[in-house]
Amino acid sequence: MDSSTSRPAVVIDNGTGYTKMGFAGNVEPCFIVPTVVAVNDSFINQSRSSAKGSNWLAQHSAGVMADLDFFIGEEGLSRSRSNNTYTPTNPIRNGQVDNWDAMERFWQQCIFNYLRCDPEDHYFLLTESPLTAPESREYTGEIMFETFNVPGLYIAVQPVLALAAGYTTSKCEMTGVVVDIGDGATHVVPVADGYVIGSSIKSIPISGKDVTLFIQQLMQEYNKHDKEPAKYIKHYRGIKPKTGAPYSCDIGYERFLGPEVFFSPEIYSSEFTTPLPAVIDKCIQSAPIDTRRALYKNIVLSGGSTMFKDFHRRLQRDLKKIVDARVLASDARLGGELKAQPVEVNVLSHPIQRYAVWFGGSVLASTHEFFAACHTKAEYEEYGASICRTNPVFKGMY
Incomplete structure (x- = not known):
């Protein structure tokens, strides 16, 4: 048996807002980070100017530094706030990968800086939106097999994993x-x-970010919240990331009117009711x-x-x-x-539903059937990235 099948598989659930990552068999992900990549623009601009001047050594050096000087997650957000040379990028928009270069950088940091594992020693389970195009799976397979040289890969549909977790x-x-x-x-x-x-x-x-935007528009109170503020109103304090100044706000009836946009969407948008x-x-x-x-x-x-x-x-x-x-x-x-x-x-409703997709991946990647269902490096080298267009449903849990 391949030694990599004796090690726990890496499970990475890439979401629009946050990415959950960890190892199969765990109940919760090891890390939860914002799906953001902050790249140093100065090296990218230097590489472009060097290309015009045909200085190949400077161009090569600037290109190498651009590939190395980037940050992800909270660190990427903080760098972009404190340093104007770093520009934040969201690799995923509305559940679909929008920037594959940024996505590759993001996976690189996930594997080496957060999980601190050798990708050649672990099978990988990645997740995708139910409306993802087959070509997107091919791009994912190329990056995983070519860049990270993983021994095996399974791309699971997120709702199926959530069902397994529920x-x-x-x-x-x-x-x-x-x-x-x-x-x-x-x-x-x-x-x-x-x-x-x-x-x-x-x-x-309508999604989670719309609830946040809607609550921001509703920062005022209803009568019953005014009469019993201790019961209904929550007081929050924080520090502004740019200025460092403290702030506080009271949130009352917005706590129930926020999720109400899912049941009465007309109060938020006239386009979808x-x-x-x-x-x-x-x-x-x-x-x-x-x-x-x-x-x-x-x-x-x-x-x-x-x-x-x-x-x-x-x-x-x-x-x-x-x-x-x-x-x-x-x-x-x-x-x-x-x-x-x-x-x-x-x-x-269950306690794990916040990380249901990741937990479902953790459970299914812990079964013996998982390794047999994965696409292997050998299959990729023989047939190409088209093997990643379909992933067999394995029945290890039912």
Whole structure:
């Protein structure tokens, strides 16, 4: 057996806002860092000016320094604030990789500076958005096999991993709907026996960052919060990153009106007015009819923006109203001759849902089937990057 299969696999969940990374078998990721890369512009500009002057040695030196002088995560953000020569870049926008050079730099720092491991000694599990193009998987495979020389790679769809993390029994239920609300993207994804029903995926243009922006617009109070400030209002203090000056703010009714944008989106945007429960219902209704009851029964939450108090109860209540109304309408059309069976609606909330995607990857990458399902370096050298377009669903958990 290859020695790399005896070591824990590296699990990296790249999100729009934050990246979670660690080793398979752990309950929580080792590091959670903002998905930001700050590159020194002075070396890039120097390289361009050297190219015009045909000074190949200066051009080469500037290019090498540009490849080395960069920072990621919180360190990258702090450098860009304190030094104007560093420009922050977001490699991922709305769940899709937007800048592959920055993404390669980001992975480099993740592997060598944070996880401090040799990529040639570990299999890798990376995650992707459910709407990622096959060409993007090829780019990922080229970087991992060519740049980092990894022995094996598996690119998993994020909702499938979240579903694997959301099980409540000894056996993992791989049929359900994943409501994944991250910082930059919100997806409603139906999964049947581990396979994503691609034609039924729904995506809405409201995500975690919109909740933050909406709260910033609502920094005032309601009457009941004024009458009982100690009960409803939270006091926050902090330090401004640029000036170092302290600041404080009171947040009251904004705490519940923030996540309300998912249930009443018209209060935030006039362009998208369909509530999240209605989007989930449309998603399930567009799935094959023999999977719908199982999908309603297992709705799994994923992402930090689903961690609001009682978010799952509100979602289950509103969705149940929609489903019950449809059942009553069906009974009325049949005139009482036949009565439809009630549909069970269940929205699962669990303590690990903030890192559900990463935790699901950690669990699945701990199974023996994982290594057999991975694409290997030898396969890449023989067939090329096209092998990364598809990843087999392995059944180690159910």
